[in-house]
Amino acid sequence: xxxxxxxxxxxxxxxxxxxxxxxxxxxxxxxxxxxxxxxxxxxxxxxxxxxxxxxxxxxxxxxxxxxxxxxxxxxxxxxxxxxxxxxxxxxxxxxxxxxxxxxxxxxxxxxxxxxxxxxxxxxxxxxxxxxxxxxxxxxxxxxxxxxxxxxxxxxxxxxxxxxxxxxxxxxxxxxxxxxxxxxxxxxxxxxxxxxxxxxxxxxxxxxxxxxxxxxxxxxxxxxxxxxxxxxxxxxxxxxxxxxxxxxxxxxxxxxxxxxxxxxxxxxxxxxxxxxxxxxxxxxxxxxxxxxxxxxxxxxxxxxxxxxxxxxxxxxxxxxxxxxxxxxxxxxxxxxxxxxxxxxxxxxxxxxxxxxxxxxxxxxxxxxxxxxxxx
Numbered sequence: 179x180x181x182x183x184x185x186x187x188x189x190x191x192x193x194x195x196x197x198x199x200x201x202x203x204x205x206x207x208x209x210x211x212x213x214x215x216x217x218x219x220x221x222x223x224x225x226x227x228x229x230x231x232x233x234x235x236x237x238x239x240x241x242x243x244x245x246x247x248x249x250x251x252x253x254x255x256x257x258x259x260x261x262x263x264x265x266x267x268x269x270x271x272x273x274x275x276x277x278x279x280x281x282x283x284x285x286x287x288x289x290x291x292x293x294x295x296x297x298x299x300x301x302x303x304x305x306x307x308x309x310x311x312x313x314x315x316x317x318x319x320x321x322x323x324x325x326x327x328x329x330x331x332x333x334x335x336x337x338x339x340x341x342x343x344x345x346x347x348x349x350x351x352x353x354x355x356x357x358x359x360x361x362x363x364x365x366x367x368x369x370x371x372x373x374x375x376x377x378x379x380x381x382x383x384x385x386x387x388x389x390x391x392x393x394x395x396x397x398x399x400x401x402x403x404x405x406x407x408x409x410x411x412x413x414x415x416x417x418x419x420x421x422x423x424x425x426x427x428x429x430x431x432x433x434x435x436x437x438x439x440x441x442x443x444x445x446x447x448x449x450x451x452x453x454x455x456x457x458x459x460x461x462x463x464x465x466x467x468x469x470x471x472x473x474x475x476x477x478x479x480x481x482x483x484x485x486x487x488x489x490x491x492x493x494x495x496x497x498x499x500x501x502x503x504x505x506x507x508x509x510x511x512x513x514x515x516x517x518x519x520x521x522x523x524x525x526x527x528x529x530x531x532x533x534x535x536x537x538x539x540x541x542x543x544x545x546x547x548x549x550x551x552x
Contacts (some may be wrong), residue, residue, distance in 0.1 A: 179540070180496070180497030181497060181498045181499065181536050181541070181545060181546060182499050182536065182538075183499040183500065183501050183534070183536050183537075184363070184364045184416050184462060184537070184538050185534070185538040185540060185541075186250070186363045186368055186370075186461050186538075187212035187436065187538060187539035187540065188428075189429060190428075190433040191428035191431065192424070193341065193424045194428070195211060195424035195425065195427055195428050196425060198424065198441065199211055199263050199421055199423075199424040201308045202420075202422070202501075204369055204419050204420060205297075205421050206258070206419060206420065206421055207230075207415075207418055207420065208295035208391075208400075208417055208420075209420030209422040209423065210420060211297070211420050211423035211426070211427045211533060212230050212417070212418070212420055212423040213228055213340070214423070214427050215228075215374075215423050215427055215430060216229070216230065216423075216439065217269075217425075218373065218430050219376070221408065223349040223351065223352055224349065224352055224375055225239045225349075225351065225357075225376045225377075225378065226350055226375055226376075226378050226379075226380065226383070226387065227369050227376070227377040227383050228372070228375070228376055228377075229374065229375045229376060229377070229386060229387065229390050229415045229416075229417070229443065230374050230384070230417065230418050230422075230423055230426070231372070231373040231375055231416045231417065231418065232335045232371060232372065232373065232417070232418045232422070233262075233362070233371050233372065233373045233400055234331075234358050234359060234360035234361070234362070234373035234374075235262040235263060235265070235266065235373070236363075236373060236375075236414075236416045237358035237359065237373045237374060237375035237416075238262055238263065238265075238266035238267075238329070238331065238358045239265075239266040239269065239414075239416075240375050240389050240390065240416055241266065241329045241356040241358060241375065242266045242267045242269065242270045242272070242387065243270065243389050243412065243413075244356060244377075244382045244385060244386055244389065244476065245300065245301055245327045245329070245355075245356070246397075247267055247270035247271065247300060248271055248272075248273075249270070249301075250270070250271065250272075250273065250298060251268045251272045251298060251300040251301075252265075252272065252273050252274075252275050252296060252298040252299045252300060253272045253273070253274055253275065253278055253299075253300060253301045253302075253303060253349070254275045254276075254291055254294050254295070254301070254303070255275075255277065255286070255302070255303040255304075255305065255331075256274065256276065256277050256278075256279055256284075256285065256286040256287075256304075256305050256307075256509040256525065257272060257276035257277070257278070257279075257506040257507045257509075257522050257525040258305075258504055258506050258507075258524075258525040258528050259305045259307075259331065259504060259507065260333070260341075260504060261507065261510070262333075263305060263331050263507075264462060264507055264513070267301075267303075272300070273298075273467045273516075274507070275294045275505060276506075276508045276517065276525075277290045277291055277522065278290050278391050278520075278522040278525050279522075279525045279528055280524065281461075281524055282466075282534065283307065283310060283372045283464050283466070284307045284308070284525075284528045285304070285305065285306065285307045285310060285312050285526075286305065286312055286544045287418055287461060287524070288304075288313045288316040288317060289316075291317065291320055292320055295320070295326070296340070298481055298495040299326055300316055300327065301323065301327040301328065301329055302320065302321060302326055302327075302328050302329075302426045303328075303329045303330075303331055303385030304317050304328070304331065304354070305328060305331040305333075305340065306330065306331065306332050306333075306334060306335035306350050306401060306477040307334065307436040308334055308474055308477065309334045309335045309336070309338040309350075309366075309462065309471070309473075309474035309475070310335075310338070310463070310464075310465055310466070310469045310471065311335075311338065311339070311340035311466070311468060311469035311470070311482055312340075313466070313468065314330075314342065314348075314353045314354075315341050315342050315343050315474060316329070317354075318353065323436060327354075327355045327356070327422065328353070328354035328355055328356075329354055329355065329356045329357065329358070329398065330350060330351055330353060330354040330356070330357035330376075331357075331358055332350045332351040332357045332358060332359050332376075333359060333360035333362075333365070333373075334356065334360070334365065334472075334474045334475065335350040335351060335434050335472065335474070336359060336360070336366050336367050336433075336472060337349075337366070337367075337433065337437050337472050337473075338364065338468070338469070338470050338471070338472035339369070339433070339470045340353065340468055340469060340470075341467075341468045341469075341529060342411045342468070344405075347470075351376045352376070352378060353378070354378065355378055355379040355382070356375065356376065356377060356378065356379070356382065357375070357376040357378065358373060358376070359373055359374040359376065360372070360373050360375070361373060361374070361426055361429075362442045365472065365474070366428065366440055366472060366474055367426070367429045367430065367433060367435060367456070368425075368429060368439065369418075369422045369423070369425045369426040369429065370422065370425065370515065372418055372422050372426060375390075375406045376417075377408065379436065384409065388411045388413060389411060389412065389413040389416065390412055390413065390416045390417050392409075392413045392414060392415050393409055393410065393412050393413030393414075394407050394408060394409055394410060394413070395408070395410050396497065398506065401409070412519070433515060436539060439473075440472070440473030440474070440537065440538050440539065441471060441472070441473035442473075443473060443476070443541055443543050444471060444473040444476050444537070446543040446544075447476040447478070447543060447546075448462060448463070450543075450547045450551075451478075451547065452551065453549075454551055455478070455530055457503060458481075458485070459481040460478050460479065460480055460481065461476065461478070461479035461484075462474065462479075464479055465477075473537070474537070475537055476534070476535050476537055477532050477534045477535070478532070478533045479527075479528065479531050479532055479533075480531040480533055481531070482531065483530045483531065485531075486502060486531055486532075486533045489533060489550070490502070490533065492549075493546075493549060493550070496535065496549045498545070498549055499536065499544055499545075500534060500535050500536065501533070501534050502533055502534070503528070503529075503532045503534055504528075504529060504532075504533055506522060506525040506526055506528075506529045508522055508525070508530070510528070510531065535550075544552045
């Protein structure tokens with residue numbers, strides 16, 4: 179493939195820091211580089227507490243444990259999302275209540291949420307699709323009104339922001355009670371696999387660290403706060419090796435440059451494809467006035483599946499890999515028999531029509547654009 183859909187970008191320091199981590203003699207979790215990464219995120223974005231995890235999936239599973247999801251609880255989320263968003267809560271016994279997407283954007287339709295709230299609702303999980311903010315004021319107002327938790331699925335949303343009605347710009351992941359990020363190799367900042375739980379509500383801080391460390395108070399022991407540690411809660415081995423954190427640290431040092439390049443690629447696509455999209459009845463990405471663009475993804479919303487398939491095949495014949503995205507979870511093989519059957523028109527439209535174009539640091543955008551126009 180001449181132009182892949184994704185190509186992991188290496189800054190040049192990853193192996194240097196991995197070797198240094200090995201030399202330090204502690205490559206298990208919660209080591210030197212793990213703590214460097216934690217401090218970076220807490221300082222740069224004002225997150226109250228950060229815990230690196232082996233994946234965004236793990237971060238979401240920790241969040242489900244922290245808010246005490248149990249059998250019969252209901253959790254509202256968009257159907258147009260990755261399976262991990264739902265799996266984390268299904269594993270604890272929750273019933274997933276799927277919301278439709280917006281007409282102008284694949285993110286959750288904020289206006290549809292309130293009608294889905296019942297006495298069994300425990301949480302809302304907004305997904306910042308393509309790194310573009312949901313309207314968090316609306317969601318947080320509902321959460322306050324109905325005494326619900328908000329867990330931001332910020333898997334794609336590193337270095338992206340939301341401006342509230344008070345005029346204050348806040349990083350995504352800092353607004354809900356909890357948030358989950360991904361550092362999978364397809365994301366802006368990567369560590370192969372990897373993720374992070376962000377805790378913005380202090381009631382969860384101490385317990386999060388215990389769940390992270392297999393249900394033990396081991397972290398407090400190593401800080402000298404207790405004289406021995408033991409099993410005090412449920413948990414799992416959610417923390418990554420310091421080798422993964424060392425890789426991530428090399429990426430974080432270059433965050434500004436990586437973001438500058440990716441946003442430039444996104445803007446190039448958007449500028450050059452405007453006329454072509456109109457001529458072919460294709461919808462380009464929308465960035466609401468309250469949101470920023472972090473250059474995570476450039477997607478097209480085709481007029482139908484046939485058009486999408488034709489574009490994919492034409493680009494493939496030129497050595498360019500473009501791909502579709504999620505199949506709405508309400509229609510999935512696993513969940514369709516449990517779904518109540520209410521139509522989610524926009525979610526289904528995005529499932530049928532979204533096409534993602536190549537996006538990575540070293541991409542030759544002109545090559546892709548020229549072939550699309552042909």
